[in-house]
Amino acid sequence: MAMTTLTIFHYNDLHSKFDQWPKLVSFLEEHRTDDTLYFDLGDHADRTHPATEVTRGKLNVRLLERLRPTAVTIGNNEGITFPHDWLAELYDEATFPILLGNVYEADGSRPNWVDETLVLEQDGFHIGLFGVTAPYEELYPELGWQIESPYEAAERALKQLAHCDVIIALSHLGFFGDERLAERFPEIDVILGAHTHHVLDEGVMTNGVLIAQAGKYGKYVGEVTLTLGESGVVSKEARLHELSQQSDSPDTLALLHTEGADAERLLDVTIAETDGYTSDWFGPSPLGDLLVEGMVEWCAADVGIIPSGVVLEGLAPGGVTLNMLHRICPHPINPCVLTLDGETLARFLHDANEETFTTMHVRGLGFRGTVLGEPSLYQIEQRDGQTYVMGERLDLNRTYRVATVDMLTFGPLLPYLADQPKRYFMPELLRDVLRETIVARHEVIRKG
Structure with a gap:
């Protein structure tokens, strides 16, 4: 099996700060290839923004849909600030996977809008993905959801992904939760993190696991490069791209202007x-x-x-x-x-x-x-x-x-x-x- 390079772009905690979104979209459009992977790590939506409020988060999903991410997970803003029916219907029109292993309906069934794991194939390598979010144990049940320990969910997911050459966790646990995840499961290659808004310029290596996180509000896009060989992952590198000088996506600017005006009118x-x-x-x-x-x-x-x-x-x-x-x-x-x-x-x-x-x-x-x-x-x-x-x-x-x-x-x-x-x-x-x-x-x- 020949050596190959896997390139991953990730960002987290946009919190509906849409002023940065056109720059982020422009950057990712410039760097998109058929083989690059794109991930949103949750808290994309925040009810602080009028357009998120009046669309019940559907604007955020429309923006994600135009970006075509490889997969996303949810943060606490989607999970515990949205009423149950908002979250249950949030991704109805999404064509991208939502990876989430530790949130269930009140009856214990898995929501029909989530996948527990995802396996991709690239150049003969199998790439396993799973997602977990912060377990607000007192809050999720008040909204009609059950919440599971993310570590128990991760253990189950890793058993399903044991055949994969690369394992990537999409996490909204926060940096210290990610460190615990890495200590417990060294078989994970990369944890793409969120929630605590850490700016990790070159990532952090914990127990052999690379933890990457890209601040907040779309100020940065993270890039992780994995070199893959016959033995699996040979090397891991992480860096951040600061977007203040990035040009805006004109189409995204126009859409946000229209949606913002509609929200003001509806409120x-x-x-x-x-x-x-x-x-x-x-x-x-x-x-x-x-x-x-x-x-x-x-x-x-x-x-x-x-x-x-x-x-x-x-x-x-x-x-x-x-x-x-x-x-x-x-x-x-x-x-x-x-x-x-x-x-x-x-x-x-x-x-x-x-x-x-x-x-x-x-x-x-x-x-x-x-x-x-x-x-x-x-x-x-x-x-x-x-x-x-x-x-x-x-x-x-x-x-x-x-x-x-x-x-x-x-x-x-x-x-x-x-x-x-x-x-x-x-x-x-x-x-x-x-x-x-x-x-x-x-x-x-x-x-x-």
Whole structure:
């Protein structure tokens, strides 16, 4: 068997940042040959973008379809910010494979839009592929899916691919999850990664496995070159291509302009008239107060605590449109109820008011704002050095149901909240709660 070279291009975590997409398309069109492989590693879609929102992600799939990837996998933005029916129908018109081994329907059956593995043949070599995504164990079931350990799914896939000369994993586990995957399964040749937005200029070799990841937002395209011989993979190389100087694809620019205009038009729907609500991340924030009050009602909680920074700006007096709410509250963040004893609630309040917390610049966790800001509270008052909850002094031994935002319960920001009893409200996002709260309190504009 003669030596041959396998060239792979990959990118990840576009997050519907479509300003970079025409450059990425142009680059890949220039480098496309019949033998090159192209992979998207998930989080292509992000409901922060109006066009993704109004098309339920179908625009993202249309863009991928024009690119003709070899295969894709999904990220957490497709998996846990899309309602079940959105994801179940997302790839209806796709002709490319979606590789995903660890997500199932609620009844345990494999979704009809995914493949567990894929085998390609090139120059007599068999190339085995599989995909896994981050296992948000508490969130997927709320949306009607089952989630499996990606390592168990990988073990099963590797048994199916044992006859292959090359094995490539499409992963949305994050870099540290990829390292664990490599430590456990050295038979994998390459892990194409995502999720943690690592910029790996030359990849990282772990346990003989090459891990490659290409940042975020389409700023880079990764290239992996494998030299194959009789014994399988002889050498592995990875590098990144930075795209800031790349020309744009004119056809892609035109399509995005049209889709963006359509999205703006579809969201230009007036739902209510108000006298206006101001917003301030470090002072009185009536719109943040309205949102936290609405969340307490929505979740049937006792009290509410949210970072005021989730509301990006206020509402001017007059009509309120869906476009405004999407701009003001773009985050793919869900309401959550924590069940806290009084002592933990007191700690939560203290930490949420700390300057290091309120001025924190957060990237990820669904947050699409700038800083967290001071907390907006409902049914909680702090005066004369005392905390009052529902009109009475905070009882350290009592249990309270606290409405908040899911991002605070994931661990990185306030680790002790991750271990508390909780319930996530899905698929509703914060802007859905804000919309319903505004409509409930103000005159609804009716056609005619």
